[in-house]
Amino acid sequence: MHRAKxxxxxxxxxxxxxxxxxxxxxxxxxxxxxNGQEGFAKVKHESPDVVVCDLMMTYKTEGIDTARxxxxxxxxxxxxxxxxxxxxxxxxPALFKQNKPRTVKAVLEKPLHPEELLRTIEQLxxxxxxxxxxxxxxxxRMVEKWRGVPGSLVMILHEIQxxxxxxxxxxxxxxxxxxxxxxxxxxxxxxxxxYFKLExxxxxxxxxxxxxxxxxxxxxxxxxxxxRILNVEEEHSTTDGLFHLQVVxxxxxxxxxxxxxxxxxxxxxxxxxxxxxxxxxxxxxxEEVTA
Amino acid sequence: xxxxxxxxxGDSDQQGREKAVYEALAAAxxxxxxxxxxxxxxxxxxxxxxxxxxxxxLPENIDYVQVKPADAGRIxxxxxxxxxxxxxxxxxxxxxxxKIVLRNCGRIDPERIEDYIAGEGYQALKRVLSExxxxxxxxxxxxxxxxxxxxxxFPTWMKWNFAYRMDSAEKYVIxxxxxxxxxxxxxxxxxxxxxxxxxxxxxxxxxLVGAQKGIFYIRAEYPxxxxxxxxAIDQARSYGLLGERILGGDFSFDLQIRLGAGxxxxxxxxxxxxxxEGKRGCPKPRPxxxxxxxxxxxxxxxxxxxxxxxxxxIILRGGAWFAGIGSPSAKGTKVFALTGxxxxxxxxxxxxxxxxxxxxxxxxxxxxxxxxxxxxxxxGPSGGVIPEHLLDTPVDYENLxxxxxxxxxxxMIVMDExxxxxxxxxxxxxxxxxxxxxxxxxxxxxxxxxxxxxxRISEGKASMEDVDKMERICAAVQRASLCGLGxxxxxxxxxxxxxxxxxxxxxxxxxRCGAKKCASLLRFTIIQEACKRCGMxxxxxxxxxxxxxxxxxxxIDPAVCVKCGKCYETCxxxxxxxx
Numbered sequence: 001m002h003r004a005k006x007x008x009x010x011x012x013x014x015x016x017x018x019x020x021x022x023x024x025x026x027x028x029x030x031x032x033x034x035n036g037q038e039g040f041a042k043v044k045h046e047s048p049d050v051v052v053c054d055l056m057m058t059y060k061t062e063g064i065d066t067a068r069x070x071x072x073x074x075x076x077x078x079x080x081x082x083x084x085x086x087x088x089x090x091x092x093p094a095l096f097k098q099n100k101p102r103t104v105k106a107v108l109e110k111p112l113h114p115e116e117l118l119r120t121i122e123q124l125x126x127x128x129x130x131x132x133x134x135x136x137x138x139x140x141r142m143v144e145k146w147r148g149v150p151g152s153l154v155m156i157l158h159e160i161q162x163x164x165x166x167x168x169x170x171x172x173x174x175x176x177x178x179x180x181x182x183x184x185x186x187x188x189x190x191x192x193x194x195y196f197k198l199e200x201x202x203x204x205x206x207x208x209x210x211x212x213x214x215x216x217x218x219x220x221x222x223x224x225x226x227x228r229i230l231n232v233e234e235e236h237s238t239t240d241g242l243f244h245l246q247v248v249x250x251x252x253x254x255x256x257x258x259x260x261x262x263x264x265x266x267x268x269x270x271x272x273x274x275x276x277x278x279x280x281x282x283x284x285x286x287e288e289v290t291a
Numbered sequence: 292x293x294x295x296x297x298x299x300x301g302d303s304d305q306q307g308r309e310k311a312v313y314e315a316l317a318a319a320x321x322x323x324x325x326x327x328x329x330x331x332x333x334x335x336x337x338x339x340x341x342x343x344x345x346x347x348x349l350p351e352n353i354d355y356v357q358v359k360p361a362d363a364g365r366i367x368x369x370x371x372x373x374x375x376x377x378x379x380x381x382x383x384x385x386x387x388x389x390k391i392v393l394r395n396c397g398r399i400d401p402e403r404i405e406d407y408i409a410g411e412g413y414q415a416l417k418r419v420l421s422e423x424x425x426x427x428x429x430x431x432x433x434x435x436x437x438x439x440x441x442x443x444x445f446p447t448w449m450k451w452n453f454a455y456r457m458d459s460a461e462k463y464v465i466x467x468x469x470x471x472x473x474x475x476x477x478x479x480x481x482x483x484x485x486x487x488x489x490x491x492x493x494x495x496x497x498x499l500v501g502a503q504k505g506i507f508y509i510r511a512e513y514p515x516x517x518x519x520x521x522x523a524i525d526q527a528r529s530y531g532l533l534g535e536r537i538l539g540g541d542f543s544f545d546l547q548i549r550l551g552a553g554x555x556x557x558x559x560x561x562x563x564x565x566x567x568e569g570k571r572g573c574p575k576p577r578p579x580x581x582x583x584x585x586x587x588x589x590x591x592x593x594x595x596x597x598x599x600x601x602x603x604x605i606i607l608r609g610g611a612w613f614a615g616i617g618s619p620s621a622k623g624t625k626v627f628a629l630t631g632x633x634x635x636x637x638x639x640x641x642x643x644x645x646x647x648x649x650x651x652x653x654x655x656x657x658x659x660x661x662x663x664x665x666x667x668x669x670x671g672p673s674g675g676v677i678p679e680h681l682l683d684t685p686v687d688y689e690n691l692x693x694x695x696x697x698x699x700x701x702x703m704i705v706m707d708e709x710x711x712x713x714x715x716x717x718x719x720x721x722x723x724x725x726x727x728x729x730x731x732x733x734x735x736x737x738x739x740x741x742x743x744x745x746x747r748i749s750e751g752k753a754s755m756e757d758v759d760k761m762e763r764i765c766a767a768v769q770r771a772s773l774c775g776l777g778x779x780x781x782x783x784x785x786x787x788x789x790x791x792x793x794x795x796x797x798x799x800x801x802x803r804c805g806a807k808k809c810a811s812l813l814r815f816t817i818i819q820e821a822c823k824r825c826g827m828x829x830x831x832x833x834x835x836x837x838x839x840x841x842x843x844x845x846x847i848d849p850a851v852c853v854k855c856g857k858c859y860e861t862c863x864x865x866x867x868x869x870x
Contacts, residue, residue: 018788115591132547158511158550192571192728193552195511211473212704213630215718248512249555252476253464255637290449 002123005029007048009039009066010084011057015110019052022114026119036066049128050121055085057090067101074169074198076094079122079270081201086110099239115134132170138163139174153181153189157196166197202237202244204282206262211250218272221248222258225275242286243279295327296371299347301334307500309333309344323367355380355558355817375832376529388654389616389624392477392600393640395853396484401519404526407487413532415606416494429455432499434610435492436622437602441467441558442670442699443669443775444621448604449644451594453582454500457590463503465586467563468509468516472721472851473557475702477626478596480515481639482509485600486523490546492599493582494532495606497544498760500592507543508563510551520548555672555726558711559774560585560593564730573730573773595700597626618644621687623866631704633658641686651705662707666790670699672719672726673779675687675786676712691816695786697779711808712791713798717745723776734777735767749809750796753800758795762788807828807869813854814870828858828867 006028010016019029033039035057043051049068055063067081081103085092092107105127106120143161146152156179160171167190176182176183190196206225209215223234226245230238237244251259256268260278267278298316302309313333343357346366351374355366358380369375382668399406407413419428432448435440439445452504454462464472466489470478482489493505509517524546527533534594556562564586566572577799585591605613614622621643627650630636634656641650647667651657674698677684684690684863688698689826705713724738744761747753765781772778788795797803804812817828817837822845829837829845836851837858847858859867 117567152554153569154566155549155569166478184550189569189571193554195551195553211630211634212472212671212702212718215473216631216706216710223765249471250473250476252479254474254476254628 002268003027003029004050004121005031005046005048005123006045007031007033007042007064009033009036009042009051009057010054011035012252015054019112021172022117023121036062036069037162039055039066040069040073041102043070043079044073047076048079051079051126052117052121053081053083055083060091063106064095064101064113066098067103071101071103076129077103078168078170080128082106082124084108084110084112084119092185101228102241104245134148135168135170136174136242139171143175143178153179153186154193155192157164157186161196164200166200168200170232200241202209202241203286204242204262205244205246206260207246207248207251209249209253209257209259209261210247211252211254213254214250214259216221217257219258221272222260222270222275225272226279229279242283293331296351297330297332298366299332299334299349301345303342303345303356307404311360311673312346312358312363315360316367319363319367322364323372325367325371329356329367329371338812346380348806354382356382368748388640389642390640391557391613391616391624391647392481392597392603392626393484393638394604395488398481399413400484401484401486402522402525404487404530407485411607412487412603413491415500415603416491416532417538419495419498419606420538420542425455425501428499428606429497431610432602432605435605435613436610436617437598437605437613438621438854440596440597440601440686442673444698447536447594447598448596450582451496451500451802453580454502454590454592457583457721459590461504461587461589463586463589463591464493464500464502464505464617465559465563465567465591466505466507466509466597466599467514467558467593468507468598469551469558469563470510470513470700471558471726472673472702474704475628475671475700477628477638477701479513479516479598481626482513484655486516486519487527488518488600488603489596490527491521492547492594492602494537496592496594496599498542500590502542504591505546506567506586507546507548508551508557508567509548510553512551512553515688516677517550522582524548524566526590544708554728555722556728556774556776559776562774563593564591571728573728574603574776575850576773582842597701618643618685618687620689624696625701627701627703629655629703629705632662632664632707632710633657634659637810644683644685646683647677647703650703650788655705658705658707664705665708665710666706666712668696668704668706668715669702670697670779670781670782671702672722673697673782674699674702675782676706676715676790677786678790681790695782695789697782706869709806711804711806712787712794713745713749713804714806714808716783716787717742717749720745720780723780725778727776727780731773731777733768733771734773734780736766737772738777738780738825740764741768741781741804745784748798749804750808750811751798753799755799756797758788758799759865803870810854810856813856815854815856815858818866818868819844821864823864825863827861827863829859831857833857 002238006023008016008019011034016032025029031042053063053066063083065180069078070076083104105124109283143156146156157167160167162218172186212221223256230243232245234245234247253259260267260270300309300312304870316331334414343417346355346358370377429448429835431451437447463505466481497505507520527686533545535776551557554572557566559574560581563576568585581591581593617623624640624642626638626640639654645661664679677694677696681694691698720742724742727734727738741761741764744757765785768781769778797805802812824843834851834853836848837845857870
């Protein structure tokens with residue numbers, strides 16, 4: 001059977017040695033790294049199933065940054081990270097409040113209790129297995145619908161995106177397996193059409209219309225204002241996952257130019273000064289929900 | 292006189308001048324002793340601004356404008372009594388929109404096939420299946436003069452004829468609903484508003500060329516259009532209009548939907564076919580044309596949504612009827628999405644051969660805020676600008692092409708004096724560069740190079756030599772590109788250069804943007820006489836380019852200024868000059 005692989009990242013040699021001993025005794029394959037940079041290189045090379053990472057190494061928030069780098073890398077995104085905190089643990093909630101990488105699935109405190117660590121790893125592995133299985137089932141169901149129809153790849157990708165709101169890497173792997181089509185062929189098509197998203201979009205989708213009428217009436221100014229306020233680039237989501245910003249060619253309501261839509265709500269004849277208020281409403285609503 | 296007549300009258304400029312006319316009319320009615328037969332009604336709103344006193348006679352629905360009290364006798368004595376129309380008081384004939392493609396949009400429930408059938412729906416299909424031969428019907432299409440509405444203007448009958456003559460057991464018809472031009476939404480409106488008309492058009496095309504399958508290729512960005520076409524297909528199937536042995540004959544045909552995925556180039560025929568085959572939407576060299584070797588290598592007819600929406604009407608009313616509308620070289624109507632700096636924007640359907648000026652001023656109501664019109668852009672990113680002095684050109688395929696633009700799918704954008712032509716061509720070219728599929732070098736490399744020159748021009752860093760170089764690249768891209776996207780991508784640049792070279796020269800030599808659109812060419816200075824020393828601009832400046840001297844004098848350091856315009860917006864006393 002495939003042995004699950006754990007990557008340990010810590011600048012403390014003793015911790016590395018002891019934890020590695022513990023995990024290999026349980027039958028895990030263990031890989032080690034001494035800082036975030038080396039850790040990420042190992043993530044790319046070794047594709048571990050779980051990462052256990054120290055919070056403070058060379059600097060205070062290196063663990064969080066490492067988790068973020070893993071999140072931002074399309075190939076490693078799904079790998080869960082267990083953050084281990086010694087010093088500065090009391091600052092962690094504040095640090096997370098700003099932006100918690102979605103890859104961080106658990107936080108453990110030093111000194112580590114072996115059982116707790118093992119239990120957490122087991123749990124994360126089980127979650128992941130289940131996630132992969134459900135995904136495989138979903139993908140198979142969607143592929144089945146189009147089986148035998150020639151040239152169905154684009155339509156299958158539409159189904160996948162409709163279901164997941166984007167095309168997860170794992171799903172692309174599954175299609176490749178089920179259809180027996182090389183992965184490169186799938187990505188060739190996926191990356192050609194800009195309708196397909198490779199990243200999970202934020203909760204609210206902001207579309208800024210860049211049709212000619214909107215362009216002439218000030219859409220570029222609206223776009224830069226949104227980017228400034230949310231600190232986000234086109235085709236990306238905010239770090240808190242609340243907004244996804246995209247530029248669209250034409251929404252087909254040129255009479256309302258300039259137009260932005262947030263989800264299904266159309267905001268027409270928008271002035272730059274109104275952007276702040278429009279966005280604030282969604283943020284406020286979100287805070288109320290979380291509170 | 293049995294029928295009672297009603298005469299409405301009102302002052303279209305709300306100056307109360309109808310009172311005198313009213314009295315004169317009342318006197319005339321009395322003089323002709325028509326008191327019992329005529330009713331006079333004064334109204335406040337006439338719907339005809341700027342045309343003096345307006346008189347409307349019902350039930351004949353005759354309008355008279357600029358009516359003076361002295362005309363009252365004639366109106367009653369001749370028009371009302373003898374039914375003689377007074378030509379001198381009749382308003383000049385207005386440009387009328389003619390609805391063929393949009394005839395049902397907004398009038399029927401698009402999700403009910405019964406509504407469509409009630410208005411002659413599927414009658415054309417029935418006729419095609421039961422009367423005359425395929426050749427004769429294709430000939431009828433030839434007679435109509437219908438040409439492709441997607442932009443190219445290729446005669447529809449010819450396309451059908453090519454495919455019809457191909458000896459193949461398998462043929463396809465495809466409806467191109469991958470409407471991607473920014474500022475164009477005609478196809479979307481037809482698909483959403485009258486889906487059965489397009490379905491019927493597809494079926495007729497399918498029957499005439501001998502296809503068994505039809506495919507709708509629709510942008511995924513149009514979910515409602517997709518939903519309505521699916522409903523239309525399902526309903527047609529349940530009515531026995533799709534499937535095996537349609538209407539009891541030997542014609543079997545079925546339709547399905549394929550979704551686009553946000554690639555502009557997929558509007559091109561060969562790229563569209565590649566996309567339906569599940570590949571990247573890259574175009575192929577033509578010939579072979581799709582009518583010879585298209586989808587899965589079989590003869591394929593690809594028609595635009597608007598083209599197909601015309602078909603049933605042509606069959607029902609005859610090719611000669613259709614050919615009677617429009618201009619000598621272009622028949623029928625065209626739907627335009629009139630937008631930009633125009634008072635009434637929206638979809639219009641007008642006969643071919645109408646002038647751009649009529650469209651903008653009579654249908655569109657003129658330029659927003661009554662500013663001066665600079666140009667009209669047609670054809671989206673593949674088209675060009677048409678300057679003010681050429682607005683009297685009749686709209687048809689050849690005329691627009693002669694002017695360096697194209698008919699395109701029907702985007703029509705009005706630009707006023709505040710629009711910078713360098714900026715416009717940068718916008719359109721940027722679109723084409725973004726959407727280039729990257730397969731052929733002229734389009735992929737040429738586009739980026741041209742865009743680089745345009746950027747430098749808009750930043751004031753170019754020389755006149757660069758314009759020459761850019762023109763040379765334009766010519767190369769036009770000639771050497773594989774598909775329509777590349778071949779037409781230089782159009783916006785070339786047409787702005789042709790008609791607005793002055794603006795390019797101004798950007799390059801004077802480093803000035805007359806329309807104040809090119810940010811890096813702007814200069815901000817403080818008008819000392821108007822400055823109230825409030826210090827708001829100093830606080831608003833994000834880069835500390837504004838300083839206050841010991842003598843309380845504010846100045847902007849142009850070397851530090853990033854031209855964001857914050858000071859200009861902030862100043863309450865208009866003391867910041869932007870030039």
